[in-house]
Amino acid sequence: xxxxxxxxxxxxxxxxxxxxxxxxxxxxxxxxxxxxxxxxxxxxxxxxxxxxxxxxxxxxxxxxxxxxxxxxxxxxxxxxxxxxxxxxxxxxxxxxxxxxxxxxxxxxxxxxxxxxxxxxxxxxxxxxxxxxxxxxxxxxxxxxxxxxxxxxxxxxxxxxxxxxxxxxxxxxxxxxxxxxxxxxxxxxxxxxxxxxxxxxxxxxxxxxxxxxxxxxxxxxxxxxxxxxxxxxxxxxxxxxxxxxxxxxxxxxxxxxxxxxxxxxxxxxxxxxxxxxxxxxxxxxxxxxxxxxxxxxxxxxxxxx
Amino acid sequence: xxxxxxxxxxxxxxxxxxxxxxxxxxxxxxxxxxxxxxxxxxxxxxxxxxxxxxxxxxxxxxxxxxxxxxxxxxxxxxxxxxxxxxxxxxxxxxxxxxxxxxxxxxxxxxxxxxxxxxxxxxxxxxxxxxxxxxx
Amino acid sequence: xxxxxxxxxxxxxxxxxxxxxxxxxxxxxxxxxxxxxxxxxxxxxxxxxxxxxxxxxxxxxxxxxxxxxxxxxxxxxxxxxxxxxxxxxxxxxxxxxxxxxxxxxxxxxxxxxxxxxxxxxxxxxxxxxxxxxxxxxxxxxxxxxxxxxxxxxxxxxxxxxxxxxxxxxxxxxxxxxxxxxxxxxxxxxxxxxxxxxxxxxxxxxxxxxxxxxxxxxxxxxxxxxxxxxxxxxxxxxxxxxxxxxxxxxxxxxxxxxxxxxxxxxxxxxxxxxxxxxxxxxxxxxxxxxxxxxxxxxxxxxxxxxxxxxxxxxxxxxxxxxxxxxxxxxxxxxxxxxx
Numbered sequence: 001x002x003x004x005x006x007x008x009x010x011x012x013x014x015x016x017x018x019x020x021x022x023x024x025x026x027x028x029x030x031x032x033x034x035x036x037x038x039x040x041x042x043x044x045x046x047x048x049x050x051x052x053x054x055x056x057x058x059x060x061x062x063x064x065x066x067x068x069x070x071x072x073x074x075x076x077x078x079x080x081x082x083x084x085x086x087x088x089x090x091x092x093x094x095x096x097x098x099x100x101x102x103x104x105x106x107x108x109x110x111x112x113x114x115x116x117x118x119x120x121x122x123x124x125x126x127x128x129x130x131x132x133x134x135x136x137x138x139x140x141x142x143x144x145x146x147x148x149x150x151x152x153x154x155x156x157x158x159x160x161x162x163x164x165x166x167x168x169x170x171x172x173x174x175x176x177x178x179x180x181x182x183x184x185x186x187x188x189x190x191x192x193x194x195x196x197x198x199x200x201x202x203x204x205x206x207x208x209x210x211x212x213x214x215x216x217x218x219x220x221x222x223x224x225x226x227x228x229x230x231x232x233x234x235x236x237x238x239x240x241x242x243x244x245x246x247x248x249x250x251x252x253x254x255x256x257x258x259x260x261x262x263x264x265x266x267x268x269x270x271x272x273x274x275x276x277x278x279x280x281x282x283x284x285x286x287x288x289x290x291x292x293x294x295x296x297x298x299x300x301x302x303x304x
Numbered sequence: 305x306x307x308x309x310x311x312x313x314x315x316x317x318x319x320x321x322x323x324x325x326x327x328x329x330x331x332x333x334x335x336x337x338x339x340x341x342x343x344x345x346x347x348x349x350x351x352x353x354x355x356x357x358x359x360x361x362x363x364x365x366x367x368x369x370x371x372x373x374x375x376x377x378x379x380x381x382x383x384x385x386x387x388x389x390x391x392x393x394x395x396x397x398x399x400x401x402x403x404x405x406x407x408x409x410x411x412x413x414x415x416x417x418x419x420x421x422x423x424x425x426x427x428x429x430x431x432x433x434x435x436x437x438x439x
Numbered sequence: 440x441x442x443x444x445x446x447x448x449x450x451x452x453x454x455x456x457x458x459x460x461x462x463x464x465x466x467x468x469x470x471x472x473x474x475x476x477x478x479x480x481x482x483x484x485x486x487x488x489x490x491x492x493x494x495x496x497x498x499x500x501x502x503x504x505x506x507x508x509x510x511x512x513x514x515x516x517x518x519x520x521x522x523x524x525x526x527x528x529x530x531x532x533x534x535x536x537x538x539x540x541x542x543x544x545x546x547x548x549x550x551x552x553x554x555x556x557x558x559x560x561x562x563x564x565x566x567x568x569x570x571x572x573x574x575x576x577x578x579x580x581x582x583x584x585x586x587x588x589x590x591x592x593x594x595x596x597x598x599x600x601x602x603x604x605x606x607x608x609x610x611x612x613x614x615x616x617x618x619x620x621x622x623x624x625x626x627x628x629x630x631x632x633x634x635x636x637x638x639x640x641x642x643x644x645x646x647x648x649x650x651x652x653x654x655x656x657x658x659x660x661x662x663x664x665x666x667x668x669x670x671x672x673x674x675x676x677x678x679x680x681x682x683x684x685x686x687x688x689x690x691x692x693x694x695x696x697x698x699x700x701x702x703x704x705x706x707x708x709x710x711x712x713x714x715x716x717x718x719x720x721x722x723x724x725x726x727x728x729x730x731x732x733x734x735x736x737x738x739x740x741x742x743x744x745x746x747x748x749x750x751x752x753x754x755x756x757x758x759x760x761x762x763x764x765x766x767x768x769x770x771x772x773x774x775x776x777x
């Protein structure tokens with residue numbers, strides 16, 4: 001059996017809701033072992049992509065493979081290996097925490113009750129509490145624990161850190177990272193604020209207006225983008241081998257965030273390294289459907 | 305096994321340095337300043353991930369880099385241990401003149417009237433700014 | 440299945456308690472009425488209050504009015520009996536699917552390791568068990584109560600519905616109906632409303648149109664002299680119709696006929712009779728016109744011995760319909776988007 005090197009592979013994937021497209025022309029490959037962030041504003045297609053990967057929605061166009069299989073409602077075995085956390089973090093409000101765990105145990109053959117109880121103990125969530133009596137942050141943590149305890153190879157998390165106070169957010173992300181450390185799961189999580197999750201992501205997919213505009217390793221992204229700026233000499237030609245992502249004019253000159261394909265040697269331009277957030281913001285502003293990812297062979301041979 | 309960790313890491317999101325680089329640098333500094341001694345065990349990846357919010361792959365990467373630089377060594381089943389402190393010492397000696405130059409510069413800057421924040425900003429900009437990109 | 444039980448627990452317990460309360464009430468009422476009936480039907484009253492000596496007449500009239508008053512309460516019990524099983528089934532069904540969809544917990548349920556078909560099957564199994572466990576004893580009690588409180592007429596429409604096992608089948612059907620509606624409407628409030636309306640229509644259609652045609656009616660000849668004796672006309676089926684039967688329609692048929700007339704024929708003959716009676720001033724009596732036209736005043740009814748046959752028909756109808764709905768839902772659940 002060929003071992004899969006990617007956890008999620010989409011080719012021209014699209015999803016149509018009545019008259020509008022929730023996601024279109026989505027082509028990306030997320031390699032195994034990453035913590036990948038899907039970044040984009042609300043309505044950009046992140047939830048749609050995750051729900052298709054979880055088997056809750058059927059694609060309208062294109063193909064999608066998760067862990068090498070197509071995630072339709074028929075593939076039960078795939079669901080054993082994939083954990084999904086919805087944006088609303090649904091739990092059965094009338095249940096106690098211990099009963100939610102029992103729900104997980106009964107529905108998942110790979111369930112590990114010790115892991116579940118350990119996670120909740122560290123978070124100081126008593127098993128006897130009713131779910132409805134927990135705070136929003138605690139409910140999110142319980143919902144995440146339900147996903148983690150079935151020991152999935154891939155975690156699909158829809159906005160896991162949003163609407164949480166900073167302490168709850170930190171606890172939740174550390175819980176997630178502990179799981180990744182213990183079990184080497186891959187994670188694909190969505191967010192509309194990259195800063196919330198920038199500390200833990202090593203792969204970024206940027207979505208704008210239902211299209212993928214960037215998808216790559218964070219290190220590669222940071223290495224290959226620069227901010228070049230010039231003062232006064234506005235008409236100076238750009239160096240070759242440069243693709244402009246976003247340009248800003250100010251009173252005294254221009255500043256461009258660019259992708260560098262060829263190294264250049266032009267002292268007239270001031271060159272700075274942008275942060276990951278600045279790069280992502282530039283792509284979100286432009287929202288043009290160019291593809292800046294590179295294929296998986298480069299990842300294996302190049303950056304690492 | 306985690307009692308008190310031998311070193312507590314801290315990630316600075318503003319520094320412009322990749323997280324794995326920050327870990328590597330913090331270990332190097334700890335070793336050269338004597339906080340970590342030969343034979344001390346670095347916190348396990350799992351423990352680091354409990355201390356700070358960081359991707360475990362990043363920690364793996366940093367430890368591998370440190371191993372590559374000869375500062376630590378991984379012992380199968382036991383953990384990652386500091387070794388070959390002498391490497392750092394030699395480098396420290398090489399850096400001694402740089403450090404002296406830096407101290408002198410800071411004294412000058414203070415005399416000129418720059419406050420600590422301005423000095424910090426200058427330092428940060430200098431670190432982030434890169435000359436022309438070379439392959 | 441534990442999960443489904445745990446999700447339904449409060450609803451099942453609520454309906455169980457309600458069933459206990461209603462049963463207690465029906466039990467007490469039924470015993471009380473049973474005693475009254477026994478007294479009324481035995482000497483000196485023998486089921487009448489006219490044509491007796493004064494002291495007995497008062498006593499018997501008193502018994503009769505007691506029975507009449509409790510008869511009004513009977514209607515309340517019958518209404519509860521009619522509503523209980525459908526509401527129980529509908530609410531369980533709405534809770535099982537529409538509520539989960541609205542609360543988004545369905546996204547939790549459908550991303551666990553099992554299949555959607557298995558999830559829905561568990562819902563059906565657990566719910567049918569809950570329904571049968573609560574409804575079967577209740578139906579048994581109601582069947583007893585019908586006999587104790589009425590001493591007659593087992594198959595009038597409403598009473599038919601609450602005796603025997605039809606209500607159990609109704610409950611199961613309503614559950615399946617609510618599941619299917621919930622899969623498409625996705626909102627519990629709306630699903631319940633639509634379910635109630637749909638079930639009411641089906642129930643009425645079934646009992647008024649389908650059943651009378653499924654049973655084989657018999658004919659009883661009515662004699663006008665039956666009236667006016669102060670007899671217990673209000674409780675017995677009129678005239679020669681046996682006590683245990685289900686009266687359908689009164690009307691006329693040609694004198695010499697021995698077969699069961701069709702409804703349309705009876706309507707036509709009634710029109711003729713009305714025309715005859717209204718043709719002269721002062722209007723002619725009914726018996727005169729009947730003799731003129733050569734008609735007999737009759738009543739169609741379904742005899743009591745068809746009770747179980749009709750129960751199996753109606754119960755069977757609901758169960759088969761429930762099975763079809765269940766199959767539809769098990770097929771559709773794989774297609775529903777979330």
